[in-house]
Structure formats: C-alpha cells, structure tokens
Amino acid sequence: MLDTVAKLQGVSSIMQPQPIDRAGGQTSEAFLKLEGITRRIEQQTILDDVSLSVEEGQFISLLGPSGCGKTTLLRVASGLAPCDSGTVRLAGMDITGVPAHKRNMGVVFQNYALFPHLSVAENVAFGLKAQRRDRAAIPSIVAECLAMVQLAGFGDRRISSLSGGQQQRVAVARALAVRPKLVLLDEPFSALDRQLREVMQIELRRLLRSVNMTVIFVTHDQDEALVMSDRIAVMNRGRIEDYSDPASIYSRPKSLFAFDFVGLSTRMAARVVAADGDMLTLDTKYGSVRAKGRFYPGTSVIVGVRPESIGPAGDKSDAAGEDRNRLKLWLTDIVFQGSKRHLHFAAQESDRLVAEVNSAAINMFEPDSELSVSWRVQDTLVFPT
Ligand SMILES: Nc1ncnc2c1ncn2[C@@H]1O[C@H](COP(=O)(O)OP(=O)(O)OP(=O)(O)O)[C@@H](O)[C@H]1O
Ligand SMILES: [Mg+2]
Structure with missing residues (x-):
C-alpha cells in the first residue's frame, strides 16, 4: 500500500499553490484557513462568524450535535455551498470563489453520493480516470483502496447490492484513491458496527498519517473525535465554542457546552x-x-x-x-x-x-x-x- 502511495504522491495533479510568504521566508500560514464564515438561509444564521485554522497534515474533527452546522461548514470549505461573508484560504490562496470541482479536495458526503450505475471498482476509479492516470496502474490502486476499507473482492459488485455500511466504505475509498491534499469526511463511519468502526478508525488514521493528508472529519461521537483527532472543534448553534487538542478539550473545556458534550x-x-x-x-x-x-x-x-x-x-x-x-x-x-x-x-x-x-x-x-x-x-x- 505505502509503495503505491509514494508513487501516487509523485504523480498527483493536485493543486499545490505556493504559500504566501509573510514571515521573512517562513511559511507560517495554516494550510486551510476559514475566516469569519457566516451563512444564512431564510433569515436563519446557520454558520455564525466561524474561523478555523488547520495545519498541513493535521487531523481535525468537527464535533457537535445534530443541526449545529457541521455539514454546512464542510460544504462551504469544499465550495459546494456559498457563504454570505468570510474567506476560505488553502495553502495561502484565497479560494472562496473557486468552484468545488477545481478545489481538488476529497469529500465523503453524509449520504455517500456514489454513482449508482457504476460498479464498486468504477466508483473508486472515477477520480483517477478524471485525472488521466496511467490506465494500467488504476486496477491495483483500486484494489488497495478497497482492501484498506475491508472490501477486497467487492470491485465487481453493484452499488445497489451493498449494505449501507459497505456503501459508506466505498465512498471513503473513492475519496482517498486520488490522494487529495485535503480530505473532508462527513460522518464516514456512522453506518458501521462498533468493531468495524474501530478497525476503520485505526486504518484510516495510519493511512492518512503516512501520506501527510490534511483531514477535516465530522462526527457527533465524542469518543471517535477523541481517538482520531490532533485537534477538535466543538460546534454549537453555528459557532465553534472550543478548538483544542483532545486532552485539553476533555480536561479543560472552555465552555459548559463543550464540557457536557464530551462525556x-x-x-x-x-x-x-x-x-x-x-x-x-x-x-x-x-x-x-x-x-x-x-x-x-x-x-x-x-x-x-x-x-x-x-x-x-x-x-x-x-x-x-x-x-x-x-x-x-x-x-x-x-x-x-x-x-x-x-x-x-x-x-x-x-x-x-x-x-x-x-x-x-x-x-x-x-x-x-x-x-x-x-x-x-x-x-x-x-x-x-
Ligand atoms: N438548504 C437548507 N435550507 C434550510 N435549512 C438548512 C439547509 N441546509 C441546512 N439547513 C439547516 O442548517 C442547520 C445546520 O445543518 P447541518 O446539516 O449543517 O447540520 P449538521 O451539524 O451537519 O447536523 P447532522 O449531525 O444532523 O448531520 C440545520 O438546522 C438545518 O436544518
Ligand atoms: Mg451533517
């Protein structure tokens, strides 16, 4: 697996703009920087002045109850939803107005959004073909990605023949196959049983660390956030109430809401x-x-x-x-x-x-x-x- 990962990194067509140099030769800018993001829908404020900085290679979780704005924030970051004010910066470049398909982020949606008319393998290969990868190399990459999500041998199956948890794992494999520099995962393990979930958490973490991928991971499961994350953003009613490492979030939460939500x-x-x-x-x-x-x-x-x-x-x-x-x-x-x-x-x-x-x-x-x-x-x- 790691060999292919190393090869893939070399041929990645991912957008890699140069960071802005504001620190005399040091590139101190966060890899992904959301600043003052506000989104209103029909007079309701869904995101209220949200700012979030993510360092390259970090694994960040958005943790919060249903309806607090996690998916909306991911949609704004990925370019699938507009914001009323605020900026999205990636590697120092303002990408607020860049459409989703030009941002080169891997996204796993809460509802998976797989292509139902394609097989499992064709779904996973989709992004690789779009990137015009060497056709001969694609089957082995697909096989490795399916193995990573514990679906080796499922390549020829139709999407409609898979269980919810299996579809969810195909979505993760599809997002990671192209080795994006930034991956946004919206509750990617919510349909899995506890044992498989724990296996996937460990596998995913190991893979993401090994390729230095930057990740925003949405969950409303505090244990999952504590296990997986370098930093956790606790969200409540469209705001980030606390943003810190898991140990600090747990033992020194900044708000009563964050205290109550984590256990x-x-x-x-x-x-x-x-x-x-x-x-x-x-x-x-x-x-x-x-x-x-x-x-x-x-x-x-x-x-x-x-x-x-x-x-x-x-x-x-x-x-x-x-x-x-x-x-x-x-x-x-x-x-x-x-x-x-x-x-x-x-x-x-x-x-x-x-x-x-x-x-x-x-x-x-x-x-x-x-x-x-x-x-x-x-x-x-x-x-x-
Ligand atoms: N297109 C829309 N039109 C109207 N309201 C919306 C729309 N999209 C989101 N909302 C509202 O915005 C709020 C935040 O929704 P969002 O999907 O971001 O929550 P979430 O934190 O992802 O919740 P969950 O954990 O249930 O997935 C909710 O109250 C939702 O009803
Ligand atoms: Mg959601």
Whole structure:
C-alpha cells in the first residue's frame, strides 16, 4: 500500500499553490484557513462568524450535535455551498470563489453520493480516470483502496447490492484513491458496527498519517473525535465554542457546552460565596467546594468534574495529601460499563452526580447508602451559567 502511495504522491495533479510568504521566508500560514464564515438561509444564521485554522497534515474533527452546522461548514470549505461573508484560504490562496470541482479536495458526503450505475471498482476509479492516470496502474490502486476499507473482492459488485455500511466504505475509498491534499469526511463511519468502526478508525488514521493528508472529519461521537483527532472543534448553534487538542478539550473545556458534550460528567449548580485571589469557595446543594477561577462573590455558576476524577474519600488517591474537595452523597445506582462502573448519586434539579470506579473495586459500594467522595481541587471546573 505505502509503495503505491509514494508513487501516487509523485504523480498527483493536485493543486499545490505556493504559500504566501509573510514571515521573512517562513511559511507560517495554516494550510486551510476559514475566516469569519457566516451563512444564512431564510433569515436563519446557520454558520455564525466561524474561523478555523488547520495545519498541513493535521487531523481535525468537527464535533457537535445534530443541526449545529457541521455539514454546512464542510460544504462551504469544499465550495459546494456559498457563504454570505468570510474567506476560505488553502495553502495561502484565497479560494472562496473557486468552484468545488477545481478545489481538488476529497469529500465523503453524509449520504455517500456514489454513482449508482457504476460498479464498486468504477466508483473508486472515477477520480483517477478524471485525472488521466496511467490506465494500467488504476486496477491495483483500486484494489488497495478497497482492501484498506475491508472490501477486497467487492470491485465487481453493484452499488445497489451493498449494505449501507459497505456503501459508506466505498465512498471513503473513492475519496482517498486520488490522494487529495485535503480530505473532508462527513460522518464516514456512522453506518458501521462498533468493531468495524474501530478497525476503520485505526486504518484510516495510519493511512492518512503516512501520506501527510490534511483531514477535516465530522462526527457527533465524542469518543471517535477523541481517538482520531490532533485537534477538535466543538460546534454549537453555528459557532465553534472550543478548538483544542483532545486532552485539553476533555480536561479543560472552555465552555459548559463543550464540557457536557464530551462525556457524561458530574455537574452541580453553585454560587460563589468567596473569592480569594483565584481560589473560589462555592456553595452547592451538597456542601461547600473549592475551585480555581475568577468570578465575583454572588455569581451563579456550574461546577463540573469528570467522573474518573472522583473517588471514594479515604482511598489511595485521597490519602496523597493533595488539596481535595469532599462531599457526602447518596449512592442510588451502580451502572456496568465493562472494565469500569459508573456510580450515580441522588441529585437535585438539573444537577448530575456521577463517579467512575474500577469494576474490581465494586464490592466496596452498596446502593441506597451514603458515600463520602473526594476529588482534587485542581480538577474542579467552573463555568458561567
Ligand atoms: N438548504 C437548507 N435550507 C434550510 N435549512 C438548512 C439547509 N441546509 C441546512 N439547513 C439547516 O442548517 C442547520 C445546520 O445543518 P447541518 O446539516 O449543517 O447540520 P449538521 O451539524 O451537519 O447536523 P447532522 O449531525 O444532523 O448531520 C440545520 O438546522 C438545518 O436544518
Ligand atoms: Mg451533517
């Protein structure tokens, strides 16, 4: 596979404009740069001043709930939809007005958009023929791309004879066959079962890394985004609320929405009762906690803690002498999660109280009983309401 990839890179007819030199010989410009993109449809603002910079070779995920504008942003980036304001730059060139077919981006659409009258192999070969590749080389490239998506031997099948997940993988193979410098993937694994999905995630990542392809990948699956991405853009209502590496998005999200969207966590309504420098004392319905942050006393906030940060008070991590918060909570449910269990505690109104523990430690806990829990002050997040 990699041999062919290397050969393909040499003969690629992909547009590769020279970056603008604004830094005295250094090419510091992002590979893809969306600036101030706004799109309105019938008085509704679908994209609201969205800016996004992607470095060459990076894998970026757009993560957000249904209807937040992910597909629309991809369509604007690929030239399939116009924007009311803003610019799209690729390798330093303004391509905002360049039509989609001249942008040389690989795109996998949410609805696959395969050619139903062509066979699987003809679909995958389509872009290669359009690029006037050496005809003798095409069958082996097609075979390699189909093998990559676990569809070796499917070349002669008709599209209508394939399952949804198989069609989706043909769409991925077709987009990658021409080795575009930039590939836009709109939920490319949504129709796959979990096992195949994980295999494809690893395969795709390895391939994309090896050819230094730049990728924007749309998903509403936070685990998929955390596994695959160099950076994640969390989208909400046509805006990007957070754009950072997976670890930062997970442990230091910039907004309550980003915190809530990336995993089930503890969140409590609270009121700031004291602020000493950047150390806050907060009142919750379950007791007082402390956290770092800058809010005025009297402010209503939400306190957030990732479930794996919370453990039973008095256990090994609690004894480490760190600055910790402690609460007495009422344990209501223990939920099986494979190697982990989630402990759910009685919570008031829109609060949620959940801790994650190892299944091995499960005998320590009894539902319908009080449990003292603790977590580090530094793992306590505070968001404005
Ligand atoms: N052509 C259109 N006409 C009217 N509304 C549209 C059009 N295209 C998109 N929208 C609206 O814009 C919003 C964003 O749509 P978009 O398809 O970008 O969402 P998405 O984040 O991709 O969602 P999903 O996860 O469900 O695919 C939605 O409210 C949608 O109804
Ligand atoms: Mg979509």
